[in-house]
Amino acid sequence: MPIHTHLSDDGHCVTIRIEGRFDFSTHQAFRNAYEHEDGGVKEYIVDLSETTYLDSSALGMLLLLRDYAGGDAASIELRNCNKDVRRILTISNFEQLFSIQ
Amino acid sequence: MTKSQALRILIADDSDSDRLILKTLMRRLGHQVRAAANGSEAVAIFPDYEPDIVLLDVLMPVMDGITAARKIKALAGEELVPVIFLTSLTDADALARCLDAGGDDFLTKPYNKVVIQAKLGAFSRMRQMHQTLSQQRDLIGERNRQLLEEQQLAKRVFDNIAHTGCLDADNLQYHASPMSIFNGDILFACPTPAGGMQVLIGDFTGHGLPAAIGALPVAEIFYSMTSMGFSGSDVLREINDKLCRILPTGMFCCAAMIQADFHLNQLRVWNGGLPDGVLFRQDGGRDLLLSRHLPLGVVKASRFDAGMDVFHTRAGDTLLMMTDGVLEAENAAAERYGETRLRQALDNAPDHKAPIGTLLESIRSFTGEQSGRDDLTMVSLNMVVASEFREVAERLPQSALKGPAAWHCVYEVKDDTIAGSSPLPLLLHICMEVPGLRRKSAEVYTLLSELYTNALEHGVLGLSSDLKSSADGFSDYYVRREQRLDRVEGHFIRFELTHSTSPQGGRLVIVCEDSGQGFDHDRVLAPGATGALASHADNQQGKYSGRGLQLIQKLGHSLRYSEYGSRAEIVYDWESATG
């Protein structure tokens, strides 16, 4: 469940990649990933290409990120979801809140 | 030299001089000492003296050190009392026997003050650590027990709130996990004053107390609003609002709301985050009830969509809904039960009117878990003929006052308000202030509701109800209804209620007036007129459904129309209960 963070060269975009299970144990690490960037970040990308599993606490963490990033004004993209992850996001209708690739 | 606290020491040595040396040495180090001449004496002294450390010579008459050590360790029980053997023995065998008996260390002769101090210090610290550990373990155990007790109490409070409903109605089946509420699952069912039922099934994120706490206000809102006649959408909006306010960001409740109306043979469903529900049709067909909405507690009122999908049903159609515990149920190989197995189980179910039993069996044989420590919550609802549904909403706000007996009120909704909210719950509430009317809530609600529906749909919106008789027409009707609700500027619906007492009980007069075009009421209500009247070719204005008005007449009350049908008056006489 390690988390990797990458800041774009212009400092406007943060990419957070989650490996393995995205669940309650990831909570603190995920928060650290976005809370400790300096101001100027306008966009967030959550890379789920290596995420094997997502549960409701992960959904909660995404909501926290969205709240932190400005709520309705936030720009967050969830990328590279596998079948299982996609299924969970679809059932909760999270594409109404996030851009999902 | 570090200061150590005074210890209580017990020594046993059969040599008088050795005993004297050791005793004096210990006292010089600041400790309390009692000395025994053999093992038997030491064992006798031990229980009352309660030493911190015991020093035993090995070879002693009467009872040797090894036997004494065993007995002393047994007497100490759970407490750690270090035993140090005093010995000039050198063979490994003898030393091993000492350790076997429970010995913790050895002290060789000649006695060395510094060595003795070091060992006493080390064992004293060890003993203290052990004591602290034991205390903490006991504290944790006690706290745990308290928590469990509190949880049990909380569950009882919750059960009192949650089970005021009608989960045991004949047309409902369900399985609620024994671990709810503490796994965050909720399942509530409540009859509506209109003779229908509302069911809420849900799944809070998280577990334990935080999940359970959210369930309490949801239960209150659900039961009170449903029994007052609020629609599923109204209840959803209120619950969503509440949860947005009280739940921290990131916590939410996946849920489905089911509103069943047995008179109208209609099901309205809202699914926000639960797995697909299934509507089994009498003819073998199936509709899937997909999750179209975000779960409750995620977005605020301005973005919350409480729109429910409407299904036209027949008695015998069965709806099945479940939380994701069903799909996530795991077997020993950590495989999930999943959608495919679920579909197979439902396909093979012998009786689609009672799918819960079959489903439970299928899940249990997959997981191998029989004990009921599961995380499954599911409910099935059969559509029934209205007259067979006998549940009555009892949870009406009970006033401690005797209640107003002679009163008059006018309530009018106009323009946008007509589209936004229904006046029925409020009007019903006013009527229910009359104690004698409380057991008549279903009838009173029906009267108000029929008048209102006619006034709104046929009067203000000008819709023809013959549309509702075909399946396509049904959805067409509702589409047009939504469209026309956007254009109600300038319209009104006015209710006038008057209540007075009579020798037998009381009289409630309900007048409903609307701004619509009206209709030829004489024709609709003529003897022999049936619903077929609606198919008369008279397309200019809305056609009234003869069914609704005849229902009112069947309830045995006088119904009068005036102002060309845009004003209806009902006189409802009621008798006080005898005895």
Place this chain on the structure above:
Amino acid sequence: MNDKPHLDEEALTELQDVMEDEFDVLIGTYLKDSSDRISFLRNAIGTADADAFARTAHSFKGSSINIGAPRLGELCLKAEKAGKDNRLDEAAVVVDAIESEFQQVEQTLKRFLA
């Protein structure tokens, strides 16, 4: 043979320090017990009780070591082994040596008394 001193003066001085005014009592106790033990040892040979002999020698050894008489302690060890091996005639010889050594120790100790 035995190159240990009759009395470990350093140890004895430390003992004096620890025991303070009870030092005399200690020496007196030791001297009395030791003399009793020697008699007991003789008796044990007489009744051929090797077990009792070994145990007494062991005890004597311990207290002698503690008092600071290492050579005496060594002789007691020898006696203990003889007793364990049931070599009682050898034991008798050792007891003679013990008695002789003890006399030396006794004299020296008495000088330490007040």
